[in-house]
Amino acid sequence: MTNSIREIPESAGFLVIGSNTTENHPVIGSMIKNEVVNKKKKLIVVDPRKIELAKFADFYFAIKPGTNIAILNGFMHVLIKEGLYNREFVEKRCEGFDELAKTLEKYTPEYVADICGIDNADDIVQAARLMAELKPMALYYSMGITQFMSGVNGVKSTANLQMLLGNMGVAGGGVNPLRGQNNVQGACDMGALPATYPAYIPVASDENKAKFEAAWGTQGMSTKPGLTLMEMMNAAHAGDVKAMYIMGENPVMSDPNQQHVIESLEHLDFLVVQDIFLTETARYADVVFPACAFIEKEGTATNTERRVQPMHRVLKPKDDVKDDWWIIMQIARRMGANWDYEEPKDIFKEIIAVTPSYAGITYKRIEEELIQWPCPTKEHPGTQILHKETFSRGKGLFTAIDYTPPFEETDREYPVILTTGRILEHFHSGTMTRNSKVLDETVPEGFVEMHPNDASNYNISDGELVAVSTRRGSIRIKAKILKRSKPNVVFIPFHFFESCANKLTVDCLDPVCKIPEYKVCSCKIEKISA
């Protein structure tokens, strides 16, 4: 997030696009709901499904999955055509406007409404006018923007819109991606990415390599950017990757195209999995290490607003269950490293020495203060709002982006659009929530959510077991009939191994960041019983 959670009351209104906030980030969802319902703030929602927030929205756009860029371009087209954008901000702080304006010319409300499947094109005009009045408007998005082959372009489009409106660098504005895991921000910050060291320092640089070799007292590190998660699986499938070490992940459940993932793991010569349960992935391992769960360990985690927070040991782990860092250190030592961390604190001291954005953070400070990185010195209070005076690169760059359709379009054989995601009561591959009584009892099994029109076409009744198939595979799953998605769009949560949504999803990737297109593929629905 460029801005902070505590600024929600300072926003005049919200654009929520591609985020089912009240189910997937419920606490932030409630905060936004409070502003809209109890304080009469404005809300614009763009989502293929009529999510809870849509009920309270001034404008709700039920777009066809995968058409975010078109509608964002449509809003911007109106803002420029009617001269409603923030000229001062654009002239002073941004560049690339002319090219953007040129690209946007063809995105008339009618053209966009046609792409997105919106009935009333004039709503796009009205919503854009409302956005221009909201000073400031905060934009919130989540995986409904990113999990497409055009994910990177979707993200850039959100930035285009907020720069055009002049909502960057101000309290209550900003581009606010809601991160889906409690420490996904921190894992990225720490360099658990193939192309960057901690603090996003590129690995493809001899200078950076030398710096980290010196800091870590080693030699022979690589400047070649590594493989992303999906590329690793492909390389394993092809036999180029021979061994994998997987800590706290369950790719068999969470990666697209499950069959391909399983084959990839089976091709490996050697697989180590370190987890709290014998997960679907761990079953393919040669060695499994039992690791501590989150409340059995100490350390820090960084949330979606870049806030670094302390985690404390609440429960004592069983004797043979160990901290993840300890296990890695033991292997490293056996392979010749001279690491001697005694506690997480020792590691954190090393982190702040090599991570400029964390340099001023200490265990003591985060116990007492609210600190968001960048925090470069011990005296620095941390950074609540990014891009306040200037953008990181100087001027904010508008990127002219055209709408591109998703990888798979519906056809006669696979006529229905399938989109996937999470639900309120469950999380990711279900390892944790399905082992928690209240959550498991509340939603014990998966479902395919479909519109009554579709149900009627296929002669399916609520709760009936149906077959959903794509080019990758087929599952049996219960139908849940409600008017949430539009006709011809179905939704399946991916938490349930018995009706695994990722047997169906397509493993095509965004060419830049390699994110899979979980949010749209083509499927067919079949009645099982006569």
Added chain:
Amino acid sequence: MEKITLTIDGKEVTGIAGQTIMEVARENGFHIPHLCYHPKLSKTGACRLCIVRINNTMLKASCTEPVVSDMKVITEDEGIKSIRKWLLGLILMEGDHNCLYCDADGDCQLQAYVKTYEVEQSKEDFPVIEREIDYITSNAIKRNENRCILCGRCVRACKEIQVSNVWGLCERGSSTHLIADDDKKIGESTCVKCGTCVQYCPTGALTFQPVLGKGPNWELKKESSICIYCGVGCKIDFYTNKEGLLVKTMGHEDGPNDGHLCVKGRFGFDFVQSPKRLTKPLIKKEGQFQEVGWNEALDFVAQKLSAAKEQFGPDSIAGLSSAKCTNEENYVMQKFMRSVIGTNNIDHCARL
């Protein structure tokens, strides 16, 4: 903002126009007894326990009364004490407040005030209206209206914090009672089980279904940590019992969540104590996992990874780190892959 100077119990304090006496008193370290008031919720002045004496004459509910310049506030005198005692007595007469059978025993604001003001059981015969008990319809929340004091905190918490508007008060006078949605049982309503109403209930009228460990409230230990689920990073107080088992969770006021939690943050942690947890290192031998000691497992992994590195080069090895692990663990994992293995084949689930 207009500053206002007043005295509370003889001490000169300043507040801002529009603040209530309760708010200014709390900011200055005074405790005024209250039940319906909560700093995070709107004010209703329902319980009257927070009455204070103003300018040596009138009594006002401090939670709704705005501060005025030169006001003299007395938070407690003999008169106020006896009124508070009488008010508490009325509350006790109206319900069935037997602490022996109550989950809130030891963690109940009503109980604490009854002890402070030495309220005794009424000798008068008061017609008690049997109210609804619902321990079964919801697997998350238990409701016993005989312990409800009609403070309305649950109603406001559901409206103003969770913003689900499930709870409401229905009917009037002594028939007033709590309803979910349009008079449904809580388990059959649109309740999303965030548990916020329970966190804000000052008595044992609303309590959590016991799903984890159990134990009397005064034996529970509290430690805070960060929720494991989404990226909001809610700060949670975890309560554990004498046996070291998790009993319940409460939203911590200082976190980004401002005290609030969702159903996962409230009820999503039994997995930690699941008997299905891994407890020993495993090595697959002839297709079957076998429990082994740490040294054997670690030696084996180090040897296999070294061999793969030797034979096929560092880029034949790939590592996946985890957004569920700490910064420290992620740092160590990428450092391991880069400096010990010698590859940048390190990623995690950021895109999933």
